[in-house]
Amino acid sequence: MLFNSIEFFVFLPIVFILYWFVTAKYLKAQNLLIAVSSYVFYGWWDWRFLSLIAFSSIVDYSIGLLLSKSESKKKRKLLLWISICVNLGFLGFFKYYNFFVQSLVDSFTLLGQPLEISTLKIILPVGISFYTFQTLSYTIDVYNKKLTPTKDFVAFTAFVSFFPQLVAGPIERATNLLPQFYTQRKFNYKLAVDGMRQVLWGLFKKVVIADNCAKYANIIFNNYEDYSGSTLLLGAFFFAFQIYGDFSGYSDIAIGVSRLFGFNLKRNFAFPYFSRDIAEFWRRWHISLSTWFRDYLYIPLGGSRGGTSMKIKNTFIIFLVSGFWHGANWTFIVWGALNAIYFLPLMLTNKNRINTDMVAMHSVLPSVKELSQMAITFFLTLIAWVFFRADSVTHAFLFLKGIFNVSLFSNFQIFPTTIMYLILFFIGIEWMGRRGEYAIDKIDALNKPLRWGFYILIIVLMFSFTGEQQEFIYFQF
Structure with missing residues (x-):
């Protein structure tokens, strides 16, 4: 169910x-x-x-x-x-x-x-x-x-x-x-309250963010020949937030429900879209799978202890297997290979561990450098997500070809303003809570009227913007 x-x-x-x-x-x-x-x-x-x-x-x-x-x-x-x-x-x-x-x-x-x-x-x-x-x-x-x-x-x-x-x-x-x-x-009353708060935030991610983004991502990906480059890029943007809201939302609900029964599950997402490079992204995205492959495949293969050729080989193996784990389609293998290509320069120059703390850890806003790093990392991730979402490798390349032409600088043919505001609201809550383990934990520090006002707002938004019910994306994996 x-x-x-x-x-x-x-x-x-x-x-x-x-x-x-x-x-x-x-x-x-x-x-x-x-x-x-x-x-x-x-x-x-x-x-x-x-x-x-x-x-x-x-x-x-x-x-x-x-x-x-x-x-x-x-x-x-x-x-x-x-x-x-x-x-x-x-x-x-x-x-x-x-x-x-x-x-x-x-x-x-x-x-x-x-x-x-x-x-x-x-x-x-x-x-x-x-x-x-x-x-x-x-x-x-x-x-x-x-x-x-x-x-x-x-x-x-x-x-x-x-x-x-x-x-x-x-x-x-x-x-x-x-x-x-x-x-x-x-x-444990406190643990149960934390669990309910986590479930509420997970449902918001799924029902309001993921399902509404799915509507427009599906329209644009399924009819990519009819849209300009700017609109296709927006479609990739919607899918990026669909898959993040969908999967991290499921993880939040799972963690929250587990707390209701006295269990603690491991964290699975750590604000991945605030990453400043691809290595940091993969330390923050689907953590339970990344660490599983690290401990049970990458390290037994020799990890990065050998020479350059072994590092390259093991990196490609881990990303290709990760891609293949996601589905029986060449699109996932290409997605894995592309992420390996993104990751290799950082590893070979020993820069894959330079961003281990949270961005803007001691400031309200990121620096210009950090902002540009996050933008580049997000863009690279966006391009990779095209292969993850596309029906075939041909579909993915045609979609990317449609993005990178002169129409990239034209007006959007689809631009749902309300959904964009909801995404900005979502990003804002995540940004404010980025220093904690979960974004919603920040709400616990508010006084009671503000805290309950936030919960009511989330519930109202869920009832007001419930999109067409979609299965969780990762059920197919």
Whole structure:
């Protein structure tokens, strides 16, 4: 079910009441309720795919126990590879089978040797990339002896299927989330209030910013031949805020809902559009995925410890795999490659760590230099987002060709003034809260009348500017 749906607004209070008023004294009962509720939440889309989560949970739970009983390097490595093959095997079949088959057929057709291989009508399980990586982190950490394997199957099942972040993250590490299922939770009023505030802000991002931007991004991208360069650039701008509002909004809601049940999830976004270079952007965007690839792929490959050729190779691998993780389309691979090209000059000149603090940390406004750096970084990101949004690589290049011509300096053919004001309001709140962990935390410092005035304003805006309901973008990944 969707976070911004009637079903969820019925589901959440029921689970909350049962959790705190029926099972509060019994840890195992709370964990069982979380596990059952999570399966109901996920099965609302298609109950048939519950078997995938259940099977993955059983396999990785069993492998964790077997790893704890074995000291043989050969056997431990075999067990690890069984987990990797099972999890990535499911992911590969459901997400990439048709992509590889079609690419193979196209390649042989170009060589004059057409193949008779049919694609399959495969339904992509919602969020499979997220929970696959989450359960893999458990097996890998147990293999590396960074985590003691659990003997509590209910707690492990609840960890794998935890409904607030099951289908679109953040991708939690077992070292952070799993131990929280071992500890008796007590209702914390302040934590719950913080959670509700986070949920409210996440819903605003999704309903007001993302869904309204989606309307115009879709119109412009789907009819790019009819618009001037300036309007196409505006379409890319709308998509940039659509995907940010959509995905960071989901993360905010997931983090907020988790707090209602006494859990703390990792931060997933840290004001990425205020970044001064691409390296900083990737430290602030989808943090849970970036750090996952860093720890489980980039560092094992050698990271940046080798020579220049190894640094270049590993950088391209990490970005290409990241792109491919997002979807079975060449557009995502090109998007990953383009970001690698952006990133390489900074890494090769050792400038990829120069912007580690928040921009304008000790001032109200950024300096001219900082402002120009943010503008350049945002523009580069905007160009890359075109490939992410386009239906094909050809579509992306034609869209970019349409931007970069003389019509770039013409008047906008579409310019929804109200939506632009809402985006400016959104940027303003983010800017004021940039020094904290989350933008909405700044509101807590206001006096009560102003604080409640802000909450009422957000609610009014959500009811006034609710766009056409859209699924969260990252559900397809």
